[in-house]
Amino acid sequence: MARAFLDLAPRPPHAGMIACPLPRGDVQSPLEWFDASHPSPNQASVAAAERALAIAGDARAADGVLLVLLSGGASAMLTAPVDGVSLSDKVATARDLMHAGVAIGELNCVRKHLSRVKGGQLAAAASRTVTLSISDVHTPIADDPSVIGSGPTVGDPTTFVQAIHITNRVQTLPASVRRYLERGAAGRVPETVKPGDPRLNDAVYEVIGNRLTAMHGARIAAESFGYEVVMIDEPTFGEARGAAALFVRRAADLAARARGPLCVLAAGETTVTVAGHGRGGRNQEFALASAPAIAAIGDDVVLASVGTDGADGPTDAAGAIVDPATLERGARAGLDWNVFLADNDAYRFFAPLGDLVRWGPTGTNVGDVQLFLRA
Numbered sequence: 001m002a003r004a005f006l007d008l009a010p011r012p013p014h015a016g017m018i019a020c021p022l023p024r025g026d027v028q029s030p031l032e033w034f035d036a037s038h039p040s041p042n043q044a045s046v047a048a049a050e051r052a053l054a055i056a057g058d059a060r061a062a063d064g065v066l067l068v069l070l071s072g073g074a075s076a077m078l079t080a081p082v083d084g085v086s087l088s089d090k091v092a093t094a095r096d097l098m099h100a101g102v103a104i105g106e107l108n109c110v111r112k113h114l115s116r117v118k119g120g121q122l123a124a125a126a127s128r129t130v131t132l133s134i135s136d137v138h139t140p141i142a143d144d145p146s147v148i149g150s151g152p153t154v155g156d157p158t159t160f161v162q163a164i165h166i167t168n169r170v171q172t173l174p175a176s177v178r179r180y181l182e183r184g185a186a187g188r189v190p191e192t193v194k195p196g197d198p199r200l201n202d203a204v205y206e207v208i209g210n211r212l213t214a215m216h217g218a219r220i221a222a223e224s225f226g227y228e229v230v231m232i233d234e235p236t237f238g239e240a241r242g243a244a245a246l247f248v249r250r251a252a253d254l255a256a257r258a259r260g261p262l263c264v265l266a267a268g269e270t271t272v273t274v275a276g277h278g279r280g281g282r283n284q285e286f287a288l289a290s291a292p293a294i295a296a297i298g299d300d301v302v303l304a305s306v307g308t309d310g311a312d313g314p315t316d317a318a319g320a321i322v323d324p325a326t327l328e329r330g331a332r333a334g335l336d337w338n339v340f341l342a343d344n345d346a347y348r349f350f351a352p353l354g355d356l357v358r359w360g361p362t363g364t365n366v367g368d369v370q371l372f373l374r375a
Contacts, residue, residue: 001069001134001364002031036077038311039098040091049080049117052152056125066126072136072365073309074149075108080116082180082189089174090114096170101239101273104137106166108150109158112192113184114177119146119156120193120200128202129153135210136308136367138235138268143207153203155195160184211235211267211367214308218265218369227263227373230254236268236370240282241289241341243270248293248303251372255301264372272313278345281313283368284356287320288346291337295324300375306357309365315347317356319368329353 034048059066081090093114097107112119123129131153135143145154164181167173183189193199219229232250236243251264270282280288283305294303306312306319327337333352340349350356 001071001132005067005069006031034077036079038073038076039314040095041076041079041087043087045077045079046081046087049078052078052122053080053117053125056122056129060125060127063127066123066129068122068129068131068153070131070149070152071134072148072367074152075111075118078117078122078149078152080118082114082116085114085174085176085180089176092172092174093167093170093177096172097166099274100169101271102166102169103139103237103271104269105140105144105147108147110163110166111150112156112158113160113163113181115150118150118152118192119158120151120154120197122152123154123203124193124197124199129204131203131205133205133207134364134366135207136269136365138211138367139237142235143210145205145207148207153200154205155197155200156192157195158192160191209364209366211369214366214369215265215267218371219263222263222265222373225261227261228258229263229265232264232266236266236270236368238270240270240272240286243268244286244290244305245293247286247370247372248290248297251303252293252297255297255372255374258374262372262374266370267367268370269367272344274344276343276345278340278343279313279315279348280344280346281307281311281315281317281319283307283312283319284315284317284346284350285341285344286368286370287322287355288337288341288349291322291326294322295327297324299324302373303371304357305368305370307365307368308362310360310362313347317347317350317358319357320346320350321355321357326353326355 034044036045036048056066081087133148135148137144137147145151146156160181164185215231222229247266254264255262270286272282272285286305290303294301302323304321310318312319330337335349
């Protein structure tokens with residue numbers, strides 16, 4: 001997005017920033033650069049947020065327009081903890097909620113109420129804003145601007161009370177987080193910026209890419225190889241294992257009625273309730289959970305699940321590929337798929353087999369894409 005903006009901008013911007021884990025030299029001046037991290041924020045995430053708030057203040061003082069290029073991942077890469085809550089406490093809170101399988105909208109509700117930049121607060125600090133957004137939000141409301149990147153430039157309909165209900169699902173909530181949320185629920189600290197707040201009167205917001213963009217691109221590629229393509233319109237969501245079973249059943253039914261090579265495409269974002277101690281992400285778990293069903297279909301099918309940002313969970317893989325021989329090849333290598341799935345350790349199952357998808361950071365994030373091919 002930054003590269004495209006610099007190519008299209010009629011003149012150099014007065015100030016700007018990008019928070020992205022790509023090589024520092026990939027985007028040139030006049031942008032300032034912050035090596036922020038994802039899915040957990042780091043000190044660069046804090047520096048990025050503080051600079052963004054300063055730029056917003058400069059825009060207000062100059063009666064200028066703050067342009068925000070926003071994508072999924074901004075919740076971690078743009079982090080300004082509220083007073084009394086440390087960065088490490090925010091990291092621990094988000095990590096425990098993710099491990100508990102909390103959906104992205106609920107996770108971001110909590111993030112917004114522990115932030116000085118999310119939930120409309122960046123726009124409130126500026127006079128006028130234009131936000132161009134790439135969406136990785138699929139449910140319960142597709143492309144919900146209050147959820148994408150935790151909505152730094154739009155009103156937040158959620159409340160402190162809701163945030164408390166969500167955090168009650170974990171037993172290890174840091175004391176500072178609990179105290180702050182309770183103070184907010186009691187009205188002792190300000191709420192996030194709400195829809196209709198006059199500070200947002202001059203805030204313009206457009207979604208310019210989403211999961212359908214990725215699916216259409218995949219469709220064009222599949223058709224160029226001679227596949228008939230069926231796109232599943234509704235988003236993939238829910239627990240990765242259950243979503244995998246549903247996707248394979250639907251794809252197998254479509255394949256049984258197809259007259260030639262078939263490609264079934266879906267996209268969305270699942271969750272994983274972490275019960276084990278392994279290493280993997282939702283796409284790798286989706287793929288491993290689908291392996292028994294793929295093995296039962298026949299010899300001419302393959303399935304992949306990948307993250308469009310190139311990073312699946314805390315790994316260097318975007319996802320994984322399975323075929324009818326995956327479990328057999330694993331068994332020959334001494335790998336029991338049941339054990340690895342139970343330990344949420346799909347990465348260490350797929351890595352020795354060479355079945356991980358590694359394409360590195362893509363510079364964008366519109367969720368995950370699932371693909372089923374039958375020759």
